[in-house]
Amino acid sequence: MNEKKPCDLLISGDVVLPMTSGLPELADSAVAVVDGAIAEVGTAADLRTRWEPGDEIRGGVVLPGLVNTHGHAGMTLYRGLGDDMPLEKWLHEFVWPAEKLFATEENVAAGTQLAIAEMLASGTTCFADMYFFQQRVGDVASACGIRTLLGQAVIGFPVPGCPTPEHAFEKVRALHERFAGNPLVDTSMALHAVYTLTPELLARGAEVADGLGIPLQIHVSETETEVRNCRDEHGLTPPALLNRTGVLRRGTICAHGVHLTEDDVALVRESGAGVSLNPESNLKLASGIPDIAGLLAAGIPLGLGTDGAASNNDLDMWDSVRLTALLPKGVTRDPEVVPAGAAVRLATAGGAAVLGMADRVGRLAPGMRADLCVIDTDAAHLTPLYHALSHLAYATHGSDVIHTVVDGRVVYRDRVHTTLDLESTKNEVRRIAAKIAVGV
Ligand SMILES: [Zn+2]
Known part of the structure; x- marks a missing residue:
């Protein structure tokens, strides 16, 4: 009998780019995260038979942060x-x-x-x-x-x-x-x-x-x-x-x-x-x-x-x-x-x-820390989607990022920060900038 294991987070995408040598663009795939680390990368259908996620996010292209x-x-x-x-x-x-x-x-x-x-x-x-x-x-x-x-x-x-x-x-x-x-x-x-x-x-x-x-x-x-x-x-x-x-x-x-x-x-x-x-x-x-x-x-x-x-x-x-x-x-x-x-x-x-962190981040592979970002490809400038790498190099903008995960924590979700207050952050800088503007 196939007992599902709990995972903290499951990130799925139309395409997952592990950026490991040899692994190409994976269609309809996902990344399972346990205790801040990547537990498995594979097709979403496969992962769902093995993992019971406590939380889930999804999008167009999933790649290392x-x-x-x-x-x-x-x-x-x-x-x-x-x-x-x-x-x-x-x-x-x-x-x-x-x-x-x-x-x-x-x-x-x-x-x-x-x-x-x-x-x-x-x-x-x-x-x-x-x-x-x-x-x-x-x-x-x-x-x-x-x-x-x-x-x-x-x-x-x-x-x-x-x-x-x-x-x-x-x-x-x-x-x-x-x-x-x-x-x-x-x-x-x-x-x-x-x-x-x-x-x-x-x-x-x-x-x-x-x-x-x-x-x-x-x-x-x-x-x-x-x-x-x-x-x-x-x-x-x-x-x-x-x-x-x-x-x-x-x-x-x-x-x-x-x-x-x-x-x-x-x-x-x-x-x-x-x-x-x-x-x-x-x-x-x-x-x-x-x-x-x-x-x-x-x-x-x-x-x-x-x-x-x-x-x-x-x-x-x-x-x-x-x-x-x-x-x-x-x-x-x-x-x-x-x-x-x-x-x-x-x-x-x-x-x-x-940066001396190749053993921890930069690739999506089991054992690596779960640092990754998810691109929302449902945009005019990213349509159609033949090759994810092409879009990432030639057509993607920062504003196309929909979720960001660091060490397994979703720090930016559905384009909203979860760890900082953006409005007060901007206002504080505007307050300082008003002084800089007259002081320089
Ligand atoms: Zn510099």
Whole structure:
């Protein structure tokens, strides 16, 4: 006799995309979740004979939640305030002065909560952060039920909450201790860049992170100016300098990598570091276009990111997916160079690997944590549906996400947040923005 087992949640879809190697698009399928982990993936009819769900959600396409591998969540406060500038001018004349005045712990918490609301509503289940007040960010992320890799920003000059880099190193240690054992929060150290830290501080950061066994994040070769100045000052490209200081190593998350030489690509590959591609931010800041096809062909671990909302200007990872599939085609004039499925893979399994979470998230398979999103395909722009991967790469928007699940918890259901009050979150940011508008 066939006794059904209880499961906490059953997520079914017209198509399920496990994003595991070898498993294609599964029609009329489902995912059973027990204790926050995926218990089984298979046809919905099959799963219903074996599982008695305590809760159910359904939709058009079910896939792993998107992993945003680079950003500054608290910067939603500056969304749309300073556009159409190159990175250097934007940082010196706009971002850093504004942060000096307004990046208080309370404001960063409010901006982060808004970022999380936006990410959950567009299918992102995990984000890497590089910013200030990371203990508070970890608390907000935990309360909202999103997975995060915290990255306390380490910069060679006084920044909000950290008068010196040594203070920042102390904060990283404290973060590591505070969130040890938290199933949703990992800790990293976010060294800002080669142009804001001396080689000594880079080496010191690598040593502290090594002692804690945590990954490093760093902006790398984002602009031509960064590369030129690094060569002038140190006689090395940014990756070569990071290699010499011990920063470039397995697990390091190199954000951008827009201007990498052939030697740089070889160095990064040998080091085992990953690259977070942020093509939309690179376009907006006129930094250039990363060689996505070349990095992919080199076998470097790649993930996608949005960067902060002040340089994107939204946190919709579907734009990153689309640009990742489109830009290399335009640059190489080869339509096969980054197929739709490869771009979606970078946003899910690829990103999870770059953040050191490949054993937990990024694929729908038994034993993995249940982080996933569900797309509502009942929309004019998603009709008809032949190939789910095609729609995901070329036609889907964040607003097509109908449910989002993190660690087995439905945190966004029928397009409504279950862990945060969106109206009060927006109102709090509007209140802060009114002050920013007159203060900048
Ligand atoms: Zn950045």
